[in-house]
Amino acid sequence: MGFDFQHCIRCTVCVANCPVFKVDPAFPGPKQSGPDAERFRSDDEASIDRWVRLCSQCKRCDVACPYSVHPAQIILREQTRYGEGHFRPLPYRLFANTYWLGALGSLIAPVINILTPRTFVKRVLNVFGISTSIPFPQYRFHSMNRSWRWKGRRRSRKKVVFFYGCFINYNRPDIGRGVRDLLASLGVRVVIPRQVCCGLPALGNGDMETARKFARKNARILAGYIDKGYEVVYTCTSCGLSLTQDYPGILGVPDGKKISENTYNLHEYILELMEEGYIEPTFEPLHRKIAYHIPCHLRALGIGYPAARLFEKIPGLEVHILEDNCCGLAGSYGFKKKHGETSAKLGSDAARAIKAIGPDIMMSDCGACKMQLGYFSGIPALDPSEILRQSLKVTDSGT
Amino acid sequence: MNAIYDVVIIGGGMSGMMAAAALAKNGRKVAVISKGDPVCCFSTGCIDLLADGDDPLKGIASLPDNHPYHLVGEDAIAHSLDLFQGIMSEGGMPYVGDVHANRRVLTSLGRCKSTCLVPETMEFSDFDSDEYIHVISFYKMKDFYPQYITSRYTNAGYSVFDPGVITTAGIAEKFENRPFLEAFISWVQGLDIPEGRIAMPAVLGRNLVGDVYHQISAGCGRKIFEIPTLPPSMPGLRLFGGLKKALLQKGVNLYWGKGIYSVEKLGNRIEAVTLASSGRATRVEGRAFILATGSFVSGGLQASMDTVTETVFDLPAYLPGARETWFNDDFFAAGHEIEKAGIRVDSSFRPVDTEIENLYVCGSILAFSEVMKYRCGHGMAIATGVAAANACGGLV
Structure with missing residues (x-):
């Protein structure tokens, strides 16, 4: 990080891009909580910037800044510093461990799926500071780590490790299995080793230690495959950002650089296969009007x-591309009661932009965006890989 | 490997975006790379063509011979502004004005600035000095003081509305929700403002500005206009947002937030550029490249103690002389010599003194453009952007 913040010329373009600043007057914005406040921070002193917790880490300021100041990175560091020195309320502790939460949810899926929509359960959750303004995602027992762990020819020239992420694993394993089948149908050998949460939820909830623990574990597994000639493919853009930016960056994971250099977004990977001439897929026509909500982390x-x-x-x-709105859920941010209002405002703004297009379906790479905007717009929310599978006629194997 | 893009544009400011729009309109496959949001976000949103004189288009003839406007020509400049106006109208943020007439826009300091095209929300900003102007300000809004305006005009008054938030972005967001807008309109209706025009700082929404503006106009039954503010400037952000939206609709691919890390050349041609990244670099390949990275503020040019360098391709940059001649003793004087620094191009916008064949240059990085002196920033960006696009459209 160093002294990047010194490059800030106070142009406020980060502020103009901040979704939270727009709707929550309590947040002083990325300029003040990032480079401005950074001047007064010292590693020898405890963090006192309570309001850094209001940042949702959408990283829109990082993308907008023309001087490479990276306000979100500065705030992220302070969020973890603040988290270390202060009491972390229950939602922070829970959501830092989305992975274990998901594991439990998946194990007792039928029970939890019946419980979460109940009014009395919602009341209990609210008491503990958890927002129930949008429905909790449904958990699935048949998760990714209970699915087939490989597919495609063993001797294939193209080999990938699929990093699926918690949302796909526990909530939408059908998307994950679809990605596996899609890649295999393109002549790619896919392996899905045991893996844990990428660490981003822990980092965002101020728990550096847990984040590092998760990241180190994944890094060992992924680096092992990379050494054997595999490449890493992700679909969740937040996991992708964590693997390519945080592993070599703030998490300082051994082999972080190696992982970052060998990790691909699913669609980026398929495009590259096409450009190399490895595949020449035939795309069947699909007569659909799609509003494509670009997740903030895909931008980042x-x-x-x-x-x-x-x-x-x-x-x-x-396809209509919408990239100016943050869905407001930002992983677990919107599930905290104190951010509930901010999240709902941003969600309804983004949904309004989607509905203005009058699409048949909306689409987003990110699980949180799909959950939030599917709810606020009332329009079916799909993953890009699902559309791709339809056009390439890849059937669902279901296992 | 097949070339992915017909044209890769480096720089997502006015000039780069207009070049992209012109190329995409003709069916070219275009990518725009930008390391961040451009300086037009901080602008007033007005399009200055040439601020001095009454007829900006005619005035171009009087500029020095080496000014980039002369490479474009009057007709092509007018056409490029038509293209711009068309794009903004399609995006629901129409611009009004005439290339043969400068108009006045009231600023937040109470002075007027001279410009050519303005967003429709500033159409009525050019008022007669004997007409009554009523300024509506917002309680504790940062950097906007109606007294600056009322102290300059005897026939003016002001009222203050409390929107509950104090920032430009916050107020603009509030205007986009209906109950707030209706409450505001009925508050204005209850004010009993004398006959005349109503002026407000430019906070009337961001994406939905057209709706907000027309509803307030209809509700108040007066001519209403916005006054551009200090950054974050809503009209500047709308201008950027409107152009970006148009590019996305035309199928232009955007690579935002990362600078150029390296350039791949083969012989005299640029093959690809790779983007700065913490890991594997994203490679963007093209048949032609347009450089629109702007001048010093935007980082297209960089000055050291004794020289000026171009930051992406290391093109030879024109230098107005030794360092002691760069600056005028009077800081506020119109024009310092250093503003002439930049890339010199031939009549088809290709950089001179270099072997590269498939590179074109446009915008304020061009040598002799002196945008501060002539106050021609956005106009020059649009005109040279479209001209460079047309020049390279023939190649690809």
Whole structure:
């Protein structure tokens, strides 16, 4: 990090891009909580900036800053410093461990899925500071780590490790199995080793220690495969950001650089297969009008919008890209009661932009965006890989 | 490997975005790379063509021979502004104005600035000095003081509305929700403002500005106009947002938030650029490249003690002379010599003194543009952006 903050010229373009600042007057914005306050912070003194917790880590300021100051990175560091020195309320502790929460939810899926929509359960959750303004995601017993762990020819020239992430694992394993089948149908050998949470939820909830623990474990597994000639593919853009930016960056994971250099977004990977001439897929026409909500973390990855580039090749498909709104859920941010109002305001703004297009379906790479905006817009929310599978006629194997 | 893009544009400011729009309109496959949001976000949103004189288009003839406007020509400049106005109208943020007439826009300091095209929310900003102006300000809003305006005009008054928030972005967000807007309109209706025009700082929404503006106008039954504010400037952000939206609709691919890390050349041609990244670099390949990285503020040019360098391709940059000649003793004087620094181009916007064949340059990085002196920033960006796009459109 060093002295990047010194490059800030106080142009306020980060502030203009901050979704939280727009709707929550209590948050002083990325300029003041980032580079401005950084001048007064010292590693020798405890963190006192309570309001850094109001930042949702959407990283829109990082993308907007023309001087590479990275306000969100500065705030993230302070969030973890603040988290170390202060009491972390229950929601922070719970959501830092989304992975274990998911494991439990998946194990007792039928029970928990009946419980969470109940009014008395909601009341209890509210008491503990957890927001119930949007429905809790449904858990699935048949999770990714209970699915087939490999697919595709063993001797294939192209080999990937699929990093699926917690949301796909516990809540939407059907998307994950679909990605596995899709890659295999393109002649790619896919392996799905045991893996844990990428660490981003722990980091965002101010728990550096847990984040590092998760990251180190994944790094050992992934680096082992990379050494054997595999590449890493992710679909969740937040996991992707964590693997490529936080592993070598703030988490300082051994082999972080190696992982970062060998990790691909799913659609980026497929495009590259096509550009290399490894595959020449035939895209069947799909007559649909799609509102494509770009997740903030896809923007932050700085790889363009690879799914949109793939969709240009599908005849009949009408894709409208929406990239100016944050869905407001930001992982677990919107599930905290004190951010509930901010999250709902941003969610309804983003949903309004989607509905203005009048689409048949909305689409987003991120699980949280799909949950939030599917709820607020009332329009079915799909993953880009689901559309791709439809066009490439990849059938669902279901296991 | 097949070339992915016909044209790769480096720089997501006015010039780069207009070049992208012009190319995409002609069916070219275009990518825009930008390391961040451009300086037009801080602008007033007005399009200055040439601020001095009454007829900006005619005035171009009087500029020095080496000014980039001359490479474009009057007709093409007018066409490029038409293209711009068309794009903004499609996006629901129409611009009004005439390329043959400068108009006045009231600023938040109470002075007027001279400009050519303005967003429709500033259409009525050019008022007669004997007309009554009523300024509506917002309680404790940062950096906007109606007294600056009322102290300059005897026939003016002001009222203050409390929106509950104090920042430009916060108030603009409030205006986009209906109950707030209706409460505001009925508050204005209850004010009993004398006959005349109503002026407000530019906070009338961000994406939905058209709706907000027309509803307030209809509700108040007066001519209403916005006054551009200090950054964050809503009209600047709308301008950027409107252009970006148009690019996305035309299928332009955006790579935002990362600078250029390296350039791949093959012989005299640029093959690809790679983006700065913490890991594997994203590679963007193109048949032609347009450099629109702006001048010193935007980081397209960098000055050291004794020289000026171009930051992406290391092109030879024109230097107005030794360092002691760069600056005028009078800081506020119109034009310091250093503003002439930049990239010199031939008649087809290709940089001179370099072997590279498939590179074009546009915008304020061009040598001799002197945008501060002539106050021609956005106009020059639009005109040279479209001209560079047309020049390279023939190649790809």
